Amino acid sequence: xxxxxxxxxxxxxxxxxxxxxxxxxxxxxxxxxxxxxxxxxxxxxxxxxxxxxxxxxxxxxxxxxxxxxxxxxxxxxxxxxxxxxxxxxxxxxxxxxxxxxxxxxxxxxxxxxxxxxxxxxxxxxxxxxxxxxxxxxxxxxxxxxxxxxxxxxxxxxxxxxxxxxxxxxxxxxxxxxxxxxxxxxxxxxxxxxxxxxxxxxxxxxxxxxxxxxxxxxxxxxxxxxxxxxxxxxxxxxxxxxxxxxxxxxxxxxxxxxxxxxxxxxxxxxxxxxxxxxxxxxxxxxxxxxxxxxxxxxxxxxxxxxxxxxxxxxxxxxxxxxxxxxxxxxxxxxxxxxxxxxxxxxxxxxxxxxxxxxxxxxxxxxxxxxxxxxxxxxxxxxxxxxx
Amino acid sequence: xxxxxxxxxxxxxxxxxxxxxxxxxxxxxxxxxxxxxxxxxxxxxxxxxxxxxxxxxxxxxxxxxxxxxxxxxxxxxxxxxxxxxxxxxxxxxxxxxxxxxxxxxxxxxxxxxxxxxxxxxxxxxxxxxxxxxxxxxxxxxxxxxxxxxxxxxxxxxxxxxxxxxxxxxxxxxxxxxxxxxxxxxxxxxxxxxxxxxxxxxxxxxxxxxxxxxxxxxxxxxxxxxxxxxxxxxxxxxxxxxxxxxxxxxxxxxxxxxxxxxxxxxxxxxxxxxxxxxxxxxxxxxxxxxxxxxxxxxxxxxxxxxxxxxxxxxxxxxxxxxxxxxxxxxxxxxxxxxxxxxxxxxxxxxxxxxxxxx
Numbered sequence: 001x002x003x004x005x006x007x008x009x010x011x012x013x014x015x016x017x018x019x020x021x022x023x024x025x026x027x028x029x030x031x032x033x034x035x036x037x038x039x040x041x042x043x044x045x046x047x048x049x050x051x052x053x054x055x056x057x058x059x060x061x062x063x064x065x066x067x068x069x070x071x072x073x074x075x076x077x078x079x080x081x082x083x084x085x086x087x088x089x090x091x092x093x094x095x096x097x098x099x100x101x102x103x104x105x106x107x108x109x110x111x112x113x114x115x116x117x118x119x120x121x122x123x124x125x126x127x128x129x130x131x132x133x134x135x136x137x138x139x140x141x142x143x144x145x146x147x148x149x150x151x152x153x154x155x156x157x158x159x160x161x162x163x164x165x166x167x168x169x170x171x172x173x174x175x176x177x178x179x180x181x182x183x184x185x186x187x188x189x190x191x192x193x194x195x196x197x198x199x200x201x202x203x204x205x206x207x208x209x210x211x212x213x214x215x216x217x218x219x220x221x222x223x224x225x226x227x228x229x230x231x232x233x234x235x236x237x238x239x240x241x242x243x244x245x246x247x248x249x250x251x252x253x254x255x256x257x258x259x260x261x262x263x264x265x266x267x268x269x270x271x272x273x274x275x276x277x278x279x280x281x282x283x284x285x286x287x288x289x290x291x292x293x294x295x296x297x298x299x300x301x302x303x304x305x306x307x308x309x310x311x312x313x314x315x316x317x318x319x320x321x322x323x324x325x326x327x328x329x330x331x332x333x334x335x336x337x338x339x340x341x342x343x344x345x346x347x348x349x350x351x352x353x354x355x356x357x358x359x360x361x362x363x364x365x366x367x368x369x370x371x372x373x374x375x376x377x378x379x380x381x382x383x384x385x386x
Numbered sequence: 387x388x389x390x391x392x393x394x395x396x397x398x399x400x401x402x403x404x405x406x407x408x409x410x411x412x413x414x415x416x417x418x419x420x421x422x423x424x425x426x427x428x429x430x431x432x433x434x435x436x437x438x439x440x441x442x443x444x445x446x447x448x449x450x451x452x453x454x455x456x457x458x459x460x461x462x463x464x465x466x467x468x469x470x471x472x473x474x475x476x477x478x479x480x481x482x483x484x485x486x487x488x489x490x491x492x493x494x495x496x497x498x499x500x501x502x503x504x505x506x507x508x509x510x511x512x513x514x515x516x517x518x519x520x521x522x523x524x525x526x527x528x529x530x531x532x533x534x535x536x537x538x539x540x541x542x543x544x545x546x547x548x549x550x551x552x553x554x555x556x557x558x559x560x561x562x563x564x565x566x567x568x569x570x571x572x573x574x575x576x577x578x579x580x581x582x583x584x585x586x587x588x589x590x591x592x593x594x595x596x597x598x599x600x601x602x603x604x605x606x607x608x609x610x611x612x613x614x615x616x617x618x619x620x621x622x623x624x625x626x627x628x629x630x631x632x633x634x635x636x637x638x639x640x641x642x643x644x645x646x647x648x649x650x651x652x653x654x655x656x657x658x659x660x661x662x663x664x665x666x667x668x669x670x671x672x673x674x675x676x677x678x679x680x681x682x683x684x685x686x687x688x689x690x691x692x693x694x695x696x697x698x699x700x701x702x703x704x705x706x707x708x709x710x711x712x713x714x715x716x717x718x719x720x721x722x723x724x725x726x727x728x729x730x731x732x733x734x735x736x737x738x739x740x741x742x743x
Contacts, residue, residue: 001391001663002387002388003389005387009387257741274731277734277739278731280734280738280741281685281733281735281736282685284682285661286657286686288664289658289682292661292663293656293660295387295389296660296663298389299388299389299390302387303390310656313653313657317653317657372649373646374642374646374649376649377645381625381649382625383639383645384637384639385640386640386642
């Protein structure tokens with residue numbers, strides 16, 4: 001057991017730090033052209049798609065280097081390394097694993113260069129957690145598919161260029177996981193209509209997406225016809241260490257402590273209140289548990305041992321912290337805590353109140369906590385499926 | 387970067403697991419009454435477990451707490467009644483704070499298991515820092531020391547005393563100490579009260595408040611390591627039951643009310659396991675980080691294991707409430723662990739202080 005890094009890994013960390021010192025000005029000093037320049041520079045370093053093979057333009061970083069890069073970026077509160085979160089997180093890896101040579105050439109460089117934004121067409125009005133039951137129909141007609149149906153809760157759809165779409169090509173199947181086909185579809189295809197949905201925080205990030213006789217060329221199919229479930233599973237499993245998230249959570253904990261230091265409740269410093277102090281201790285324990293769980297799982301991967309569904313452990317911690325930390329800040333500061341940006345009485349500019357309404361995108365997206373509990377109960381503990 | 391156990395540590399783990407399964411199963415644990423099970427103790431000594439963290443120069447193996455961690459985790463899985471934690475804390479205190487003479491005399495006896503130690507640090511049931519020590523130091527000790535661990539098994543006691551602001555640890559012969567066993571919830575973690583009447587310690591040495599905190603942190607980590615194995619045993623017992631117990635035509639483990647609680651137990655155990663491993667590593671390799679690491683691990687485990695103990699019994703229904711069924715033994719351990727070396731509230735408050743509040 002040791003927590004030291006090899007000289008090569010330490011050198012890599014130093015390289016990332018030097019780069020950030022040179023190329024990441026404080027937020028106030030970032031001008032108009034900053035983001036484009038930033039994306040270009042990190043792309044040149046091959047840190048975008050850092051885990052992807054070199055032959056597709058990736059950085060071929062080792063697992064430990066990936067963890068170091070994520071940690072340093074989070075410590076410096078650096079912006080994202082690309083504009084298409086989903087393109088980098090699972091569409092790209094899915095295409096690398098299942099795509100044809102032509103698809104790789106066509107899609108991968110644009111994802112790495114932040115030229116296109118992707119969204120993900122999985123959930124349907126009647127099938128969210130029960131994803132394999134999807135009904136959006138794709139019918140093969142000559143050299144294309146004709147798609148009819150509806151997706152919902154499609155994050156990023158209002159500005160996405162492409163959608164990775166789960167469709168059903170066969171309805172008479174023994175297992176509902178069969179007969180699913182994955183298609184890559186331009187969002188400006190005739191017959192696609194996007195209707196944004198306003199969420200409880202007032203944002204319009206997700207949408208309903210309607211498909212009416214949308215023609216998709218067969219060459220845009222990812223993987224085999226009827227085998228789209230495998231593509232989906234590998235995409236959802238593509239998440240790796242949560243070390244960047246942990247760094248962000250520790251930073252958020254520090255902000256919470258600062259809030260506590262500057263808050264009085266009934267005329268007394270909140271920092272002296274045992275109940276308040278205990279809550280901060282609880283948050284720290286959970287975040288530290290995420291950190292050391294992540295390092296144990298990373299060690300397993302480094303040793304070439306298979307990871308089961310242990311990553312669900314940290315997803316559950318993340319989900320509860322995401323709700324509880326903002327909620328704690330809102331409650332701590334009383335009526336001022338429920339003021340939004342623009343209110344004269346708002347705390348920290350209304351930041352906590354606002355983010356206390358933003359948790360569902362993290363907590364529900366990618367599998368609700370109860371789905372994570374099912375995964376642990378069934379795949380790790382071996383309990384019967386319900 | 388390697389946050390996992392070595393091949394040697396895994397072999398040690400298997401050895402302890404085998405010992406617990408073959409020589410010290412729960413049927414044997416149930417027959418214990420607080421005294422020392424001599425044959426089992428001798429086996430533990432022969433296998434070198436009592437010598438693990440004793441320096442080689444003093445007849446030990448010269449390994450670290452992270453090696454001892456696998457022994458504690460596996461002996462906790464079977465609710466071992468052997469006073470290994472008390473023995474390890476005595477070794478730790480002497481190793482860190484005593485003079486060379488005291489080390490030379492006592493560490494070899496601890497390593498061989500010939501001296502069996504009980505520990506009495508705090509006179510107050512909820513106060514685990516220097517303020518909680520009241521028994522007066524001196525060439526002869528007079529007064530009571532409650533909550534002495536493994537009192538009936540011990541040949542010797544390590545007792546905390548004070549003169550003004552100065553703290554000492556005194557080694558006292560158990561037969562001189564007027565010990566009376568006190569019944570407690572967990573019979574595998576027996577206590578006694580020492581009633582001293584002018585007893586001359588066989589040795590005594592000063593201990594700084596920092597070293598006292600270090601010792602207490604080691605205790606918190608030790609009982610948390612035992613709790614990992616114990617909590618996993620509850621989860622395993624309850625999961626098997628949920629797979630086989632049929633109600634409403636289905637195994638109860640099919641129902642989310644049951645399976646989700648079991649999943650949450652898994653999440654909690656994984657988490658305090660990671661925290662405890664890190665804390666155990668920090669004892670020897672990053673002692674500056676020990677206070678925070680020990681508090682986070684013990685706080686998390688105290689609450690989580692207490693809940694697991696209760697729900698391990700509860701999910702079984704009435705059978706879990708019976709004396710015959712093993713779930714109750716773990717519930718009792720979980721209640722003991724929660725209070726030992728500081729409860730969740732104490733350690734969360736301390737973590738907040740250490741974190742700058």
